[in-house]
Amino acid sequence: MFVLEFKVKAKQQQYQAINDAIRTSQFIRNKCLRYWMDNQGVNKYDLSAYCKVLAHEFKFANELNSQARQASAERAWSSISRFFENCKKKVSGKKAENAVLGSPQVKQFSKTGYPKFKKFSRSVEYKTTGWKVLSPKTINFSDKKGIGTLKLKGSWDLGYFNESDIKRVRLLRKADGYYCQFVLSVEVKEEVKPSGKCIGLDVGLSSFYTDNEGNKIDNPKFLRKSEKSLKKLARRLSKKKKGSNNRKKARARLAKVHLKVSRQRKDFAVKLARCVVHFSDVIAYEDLRVKNLVKNHCLAKSINDAAWYQFREWVEYFGVKFGKITIAVPPQYTSQNCSSCGNIVKKTLSTRTHICKCSCVLDRDENAAINILKNGLSTVGHTGSKAWGENASTLMEEILSKQVIFVNQESPPQIGVRVSKIAWP
Ligand SMILES: [Zn+2]
Incomplete structure (x- = not known):
């Protein structure tokens, strides 16, 4: 579900x-x-x-x-x-055996979660x-x-x-x-074999995402293009007199571009998400909140964030569909920590390369992506198997055995995890 x-x-x-x-x-x-x-x-x-009786009565x-x-x-x-x-x-x-549906003595077991009125x-x-x-x-x-x-x-x-x-x-x-x-109900229509691959994704402004192996996906061109025309049309709209016909026209034009962009964005998100989920067993990414996204005033950033957020939702969708595991990791410290030794290496937004005393030199985003994957994998063990279907739990065992490779046993980060939106097993 x-x-x-x-x-x-x-x-x-x-x-x-x-x-x-x-x-x-x-x-x-x-x-x-x-x-x-x-x-x-x-x-x-x-x-x-x-x-039915109640419907008659009330x-x-x-x-x-x-x-x-x-x-x-x-x-x-x-x-x-x-x-x-x-x-x-x-x-x-003994008591459980005697517990007959609806029998009054059963109702006295208060510690067993006797149903309450809401x-x-x-x-x-x-x-x-x-x-x-x-x-x-x-x-x-x-x-x-x-x-x-x-x-x-x-x-x-x-x-x-x-x-x-x-x-x-x-x-x-x-x-x-x-x-x-x-x-x-999302039917698993496509049989996808486990690929043995775990992937961590870091979002950025310079590229749509960077994975833990340093592969980058560029921001789609239409985002830049539409950003320009959205800016232009919004400026035009603001100059038109309120209530005038020209203002109405300008608003309609702006709405049309918005619609076009949102369609393109969806297309991009669906295709990319399907591809990523298809070729990985575990997908870890930053748990960015919508609230924080809306607050941002930089247009380029907000357009990017919207695309990213939608992409993430589709990753979670395909995760359920293909029986893969998706993990949202809190974004704190992912870019500052060294993915090799764990030390904090402070960086400003303009520092593009991660250079640590431990001789670890990495692209800034790649370093973050590795941290995201590590954090993600270290929490898989804490999620419990309740939310998962049968397929997923065997997959989970595989992953847990792999975890040893990835996770520094000394200090597992204490973070919450949100596994894809699975409800009602
Ligand atoms: Zn280091």
Whole structure:
């Protein structure tokens, strides 16, 4: 499974409708839980049937799409079944054997994660009905909650995927606004043999990326070209009188160039990412945050960062698709540390060569790429095998055996790792 996330742009009343849908979903989940508590031997299918009863009984429950109601019941069931699994694992064998679904004595095992009522749900989940993708950046929700059509903001293009690949759609409320997630089933259509290669990528302004062997990929020419014309058109737009027809025309021209660039950028990102992932087993790269990217005022840098960010998302996508491992490494110190001895060698942005006392002389970006790969490989061992499919875990063993070559055992860097967006094994 692979999750695409977009920020949602909508009117205030639409946000209220999303809140209402989230509340209803929580209500159904809690009601199902209560039903399970009060009745012996309730199973998954009983909860599913109970959704219908709730829809009859409560108007606001009926307003929510029927599959979204089912999804809420499934949420209740997943916390119930998790509880039973915990009982089996943690509680002594005798009690676990006696643990019959829905039996009251089981409910007393408080330490085994007895399911709780939710008070602050922040999401509602639709399955394959109740919504439709209208264009690459708009989605319509058609149930009676009145959410309507939402604009989506993000670098992904939904047009690239088949609608039948979208298995679930979630609406989420976060601290900084509302989000829409698409859960895609990514089939591994292509059998890719392990290449035995691990690659570290360093992003820079002088080249699109440099890998740990010193190979550089140039910035695509269209980025430079479009940077120039974007600048020119933006300047022209700013000179036109507000509200005038000329201003409208200028804005349309600017929007057209933006669209063209974004298409080219996507094309470039998809092709390059596919290639990189195809020929490597492990791909480590810097974990650059969107927030930091937006803050940057230098146009060349921001265009570059956008391209890089999209590239990274596609690397993660193909990582899931081809069963490869992708690791985002925090960017701290990757350029300052010596990749050979670990000493800090301070550099300004203009220092292009890494020269260390230990006689290590490397291209600045190559040195960084090696550090990124090292950091990435040293964290693979900490991720645990939970998130991985079967293929990946055998691959992981291979990698762990290789790790010895790469990692300095004395001081493994303490860093977090974000493995590709895999959800719901
Ligand atoms: Zn050194």
